[in-house]
Amino acid sequence: WSEHFYYKACMFSNVPNFSAVFGYLNASWTLRADIVAEYVCRVLNHMQATGTTVANPALDDPATLTEENIFDFSSGYVQRALDILPKQGDRPPWQVHQSYLADLLAIRFGRLDDGVLQLRRAGEPA
Numbered sequence: 001w002s003e004h005f006y007y008k009a010c011m012f013s014n015v016p017n018f019s020a021v022f023g024y025l026n027a028s029w030t031l032r033a034d035i036v037a038e039y040v041c042r043v044l045n046h047m048q049a050t051g052t053t054v055a056n057p058a059l060d061d062p063a064t065l066t067e068e069n070i071f072d073f074s075s076g077y078v079q080r081a082l083d084i085l086p087k088q089g090d091r092p093p094w095q096v097h098q099s100y101l102a103d104l105l106a107i108r109f110g111r112l113d114d115g116v117l118q119l120r121r122a123g124e125p126a
Helices: 028-050 077-082 101-106
Strands: 054-056 117-120
Touching: 028 101, 028 117
Parallel strands: none
Antiparallel strands: 054 117
């Protein structure tokens, strides 16, 4: 996982058809879980409507991103796990905010067709 970047705090670079929820460190975990669930439903509904079967947050060249500290959290268990966790990039949509408002704008109200999330049929070239 440490080779991948978070995409919109719920998917991972170049890992198709997979989503996960990691809640906030500074607020209710369910706030992000709700936003992520809505986003995944939007993606799935769009895929069904368009006949696509693969959703992949494509990152062609990870060197174009600067890795930033994913969590500004000093607890030992977080610090010990940083080398195995996915990375955070220096710009959206590759950043993980600890802000409900930022996530609300980016995830709930952000466009699906953002130039990063590739939606295609299985077997089609990426």
